[in-house]
Each structure stands twice: as C-alpha cells, then as structure tokens.
Amino acid sequence: MTVTLRGVTKKYFLKGQEIVAARNINLEVKDGELFVLLGPSGCGKTTLLRIIAGLVEPDEGEVLIDGKVMNGVYPSDRNVAMVFQNYALYPHMSVYDNIALNMKVRRIPREEVDRRVREVADTLRITELLNHRPKELSGGQAQRVALARAMVRNPRVYLMDEPLSNLDAKLRVEMRAELKRLHRMVDAPIIYVTHDQVEAMTLGDRIAVMDKGVIQQIGSPIELYENPKNTFVASFLGTPPMNIVSAEELVGVDGLKGLSPSGSLSGLSVGFRPGDVAIGDGPLSFDVEVEYAELLGDEVLIHAKRGSTRLVIRAASHTYTGQTSLRVRLDPAKLYWFNTEGEAIRQG
Missing domain, CATH: 3.40.50.300 (P-loop containing nucleotide triphosphate hydrolases)
Incomplete structure (x- = not known):
C-alpha cells in the first residue's frame, strides 16, 4: 500500500x-x-x-x-x-x-x-x-x-x-x-x-x-x-540546533579560509553542531565570551558569543569549570558550508 x-x-x-x-x-x-x-x-x-x-x-x-x-x-x-x-x-x-x-x-x-x-x-x-x-x-x-x-x-x-x-x-x-x-x-x-x-x-x-x-x-x-x-x-534538526554563522565573522580563525569551498569567506555561512566544538587551543580555534551555561548532568551546554555572533557548545561537564571566557576549536571534518541563499555547498 x-x-x-x-x-x-x-x-x-x-x-x-x-x-x-x-x-x-x-x-x-x-x-x-x-x-x-x-x-x-x-x-x-x-x-x-x-x-x-x-x-x-x-x-x-x-x-x-x-x-x-x-x-x-x-x-x-x-x-x-x-x-x-x-x-x-x-x-x-x-x-x-x-x-x-x-x-x-x-x-x-x-x-x-x-x-x-x-x-x-x-x-x-x-x-x-x-x-x-x-x-x-x-x-x-x-x-x-x-x-x-x-x-x-x-x-x-x-x-x-x-x-x-x-x-x-x-x-x-x-x-x-x-x-x-x-x-x-x-x-x-x-x-x-x-x-x-x-x-x-x-x-x-x-x-x-x-x-x-x-x-x-x-x-x-x-x-x-x-x-x-x-x-x-x-x-531545524538537532538539539540544540546547528550553529550557523557568517563565515566573515570568523575572519582571523587560523586555517578556516583554506577549508572554504570557494577559497574565500565572503558571502558564505559556516555551520557546526554544538557537540563538534571542543574546549581548548589548536587549529581552527578562537576565543568566546561565555554568557551562561546549562548543566545537564554529565554534559553542559555553554551559551557563548564571539562579537555579535552567538553560539552553543556542548561539552562534558568536567571540562567546564565556570570560566567567563574560553578558547574553543572547530573540527575541520564537521563543518558545513552554505551560500548566500542558504543552500548547502557540497564538497569533495
């Protein structure tokens, strides 16, 4: 049927x-x-x-x-x-x-x-x-x-x-x-x-x-x-939802431009899931200011911002000790790219 x-x-x-x-x-x-x-x-x-x-x-x-x-x-x-x-x-x-x-x-x-x-x-x-x-x-x-x-x-x-x-x-x-x-x-x-x-x-x-x-x-x-x-x-899918930010807001993040499908950050948005953001220094890292955190047992949702851009980070509770600022890094294999119309740009 x-x-x-x-x-x-x-x-x-x-x-x-x-x-x-x-x-x-x-x-x-x-x-x-x-x-x-x-x-x-x-x-x-x-x-x-x-x-x-x-x-x-x-x-x-x-x-x-x-x-x-x-x-x-x-x-x-x-x-x-x-x-x-x-x-x-x-x-x-x-x-x-x-x-x-x-x-x-x-x-x-x-x-x-x-x-x-x-x-x-x-x-x-x-x-x-x-x-x-x-x-x-x-x-x-x-x-x-x-x-x-x-x-x-x-x-x-x-x-x-x-x-x-x-x-x-x-x-x-x-x-x-x-x-x-x-x-x-x-x-x-x-x-x-x-x-x-x-x-x-x-x-x-x-x-x-x-x-x-x-x-x-x-x-x-x-x-x-x-x-x-x-x-x-x-x-719409994912809890919390994917972070989607203007790629130009992340200008200065070492290595990000080289991952762009166009070789430029202009006119693009980059997406990453809250669980794909790690606390710590390294490639694709940048500083954020913590606004507040939600403790959910063995994990914590950290609500942060970089300039005017707000994002959510999901981390193990033991990795966050109440800091008001953090260094976080992105996973290069877990980035999503979107054009000015919001359509996904497929790579590879």
Whole structure:
C-alpha cells in the first residue's frame, strides 16, 4: 500500500490575502513505512494530512492510494484512519463503545465487533479500561484508546496529527516506544505529523521537512542530520540546533579560509553542531565570551558569543569549570558550508 502526492497545491484566502498552505508537493510514502511530516506551526503539514484523508480537496494535483486517484472520493470511502492530538473521544461513551463505534455504524455483526475490540485492546494493553469513561483516563491511556479506535478499523493508511503533543515529557517518551511497537505490528503506512524533531528523528523511517508550504528535503533521519540541504533543515534538526554563522565573522580563525569551498569567506555561512566544538587551543580555534551555561548532568551546554555572533557548545561537564571566557576549536571534518541563499555547498 503506497500513498502518492503529485503536484499537490492548496491555497487559502484570509482577509483577501492568498496563503499557500502547500505548494507543488510531490512525495511517495512506501508500504509499511512510518513517514514523518516535520516542520514549524503553519508550515502546511496538517493541511497535507487532511488532503490525504479527504477532509480538504487540493486546488491542484492528485492524491493516490495504492495507485488509485482519490480526488473527489469521500473520506469514508478511502479507508484511512486519523488520530488527533485531542483524542476526540466521546465523553458519554465507555472506552469499549468508543473503539467499537465505527464498526457499529457499518453494521458489522456484534460477535465480530467484540472480537476485534478485545483483540486490539489486548494489543495496546488497555483491556482493563474497556468499561471506563474518557474522563477516568490518563493522557497516555486516552491516546492508547484513540490508537485502538484507529487500529480496529484495519485501515489502509494511518494518519497521525501531533498525537503526543498534549502529553507530558515522560509520557511522550513512553508513547514513542508504543508507536514504534505499533508500527512493527501493522502492515499499513503511517503518516505522522509533528513539529517536534525528537519525535521525527526517533520514529521516522523517512522525514519530509516542510517550511512555508514547501518540502525542503526528504530523507532518513541520519541523511537529514548529516547532509542537510539548506540552513533551514540544518537548524531545524538537532538539539540544540546547528550553529550557523557568517563565515566573515570568523575572519582571523587560523586555517578556516583554506577549508572554504570557494577559497574565500565572503558571502558564505559556516555551520557546526554544538557537540563538534571542543574546549581548548589548536587549529581552527578562537576565543568566546561565555554568557551562561546549562548543566545537564554529565554534559553542559555553554551559551557563548564571539562579537555579535552567538553560539552553543556542548561539552562534558568536567571540562567546564565556570570560566567567563574560553578558547574553543572547530573540527575541520564537521563543518558545513552554505551560500548566500542558504543552500548547502557540497564538497569533495
């Protein structure tokens, strides 16, 4: 089962102004793949999910599921299941009835409904909750019920819109593990929308990074992390994000100019991950002024500046003893170069 978007464009008009939520989107989600749409709020990722579900029709382009064009096909006839961030459980119904509702509407025999509800409840470890009402559930339990309601339909495609955003940090970690387990159990593709790059990196087989209605790059988590196409992707993936500074701000750093892809620092930006900056002297070293530090157990995040340029350094806690100024050095093998348009410059 594959999901394909061909030249999909969607525009809205707000107070007479045209807003392009999705512009000429082309992608294919493979059978059994967990595909993540990642980007900031308002970038168009939820619009794409709603277009696939049939809740919104594209202005241009085609949506195909298993090779069949879905444009104009009602959502109920697409056999896709959508999981929302607010769970969308009916408060007056038991967990059992919330899970069974869609099958009852379709007049599936009672014995079959009961078998499938109990089977999926056992899979998601919520059997003991079947007689509870939604108000009696924790956030994690409610999310499992929402997943069960999707699974029980045996859909062709799962669509998940920020399903973990209402959970606290501990529950998000637990539910990420639950989603990975679910992914291994279902054959259908899962298309997962999030603004959280940690979720994207830990869950996704592949990720499409979006900004302003445009897909910036598609690839595996490691591909996007190690080979970002532009400064947006480079700065959106990674915690803390990549340091991206004007190369001219680092004029005087011994050896940097010789590494430049153009032989000059003019008009270029250089990027480096916080963990690729070491404390100490040596080639590609320079002085920074420490603004503050965040102690995170065995590591520390040092927020520093060089002139008007701010950067973050990740280091082992024992290497930083509260200094207000530091000598730091860059790893020549871990530098990224970008042109004036923010596009990555490939070397070698």
